Amino acid sequence: MPNTQSIPGNGHATSEVQEPRIVGFFCTWCTYLAADLAGTSRIKYAPNVRVVRVMCSGRIDPQFVLAAFANGADGVLIGGCHPGDCHYQEGNYNCLRRARLLKRVLQQLGIEEERFRVEWISAAEGDRVRVVINDMVEKLRALGPLSMKKEMPLVTIVSQEHAQEEVCV
Numbered sequence: 001m002p003n004t005q006s007i008p009g010n011g012h013a014t015s016e017v018q019e020p021r022i023v024g025f026f027c028t029w030c031t032y033l034a035a036d037l038a039g040t041s042r043i044k045y046a047p048n049v050r051v052v053r054v055m056c057s058g059r060i061d062p063q064f065v066l067a068a069f070a071n072g073a074d075g076v077l078i079g080g081c082h083p084g085d086c087h088y089q090e091g092n093y094n095c096l097r098r099a100r101l102l103k104r105v106l107q108q109l110g111i112e113e114e115r116f117r118v119e120w121i122s123a124a125e126g127d128r129v130r131v132v133i134n135d136m137v138e139k140l141r142a143l144g145p146l147s148m149k150k151e152m153p154l155v156t157i158v159s160q161e162h163a164q165e166e167v168c169v
């Protein structure tokens, strides 16, 4: 169900503006805790992100990102530990390498680069969560909903193939 917002009109009708939907893959040791800290500190940020908690940013298979886009996300945000702080030593470096390749794939699919973002946010940086999410939502609002009808079959095939695989940690 799309996340929509009513805009007051002339009193006779309201127009519906679709709010950007973002899937956030957050590392449980840092960005997930930062988002939690933001919540407990009553730091307000746009409610457009649905968070998927992962053990490490290095756990994020590029196909997770493609599947998110294929299933209606307008943007994908990866949050991981700062370089040198990964609990699994180099998971975030692996994440960064994959993200660089993935950006090129997304570009080929016609998906604007602002729709996919990787950020290093430590557990203490609750306010950084607000800044990053609000900034991303603003950029996605300007872009509008993701329209990828031509490319959808490829992304769908990739994500369906992945869905049939067994996921191992």
Ligand code: FES
Residues within 6 Å of the ligand: 027, 028, 029, 030, 055, 056, 057, 058, 080, 081, 085, 086, 087, 088, 091, 092
């Ligand atoms: S444990 Fe957080 S990015 Fe690896």
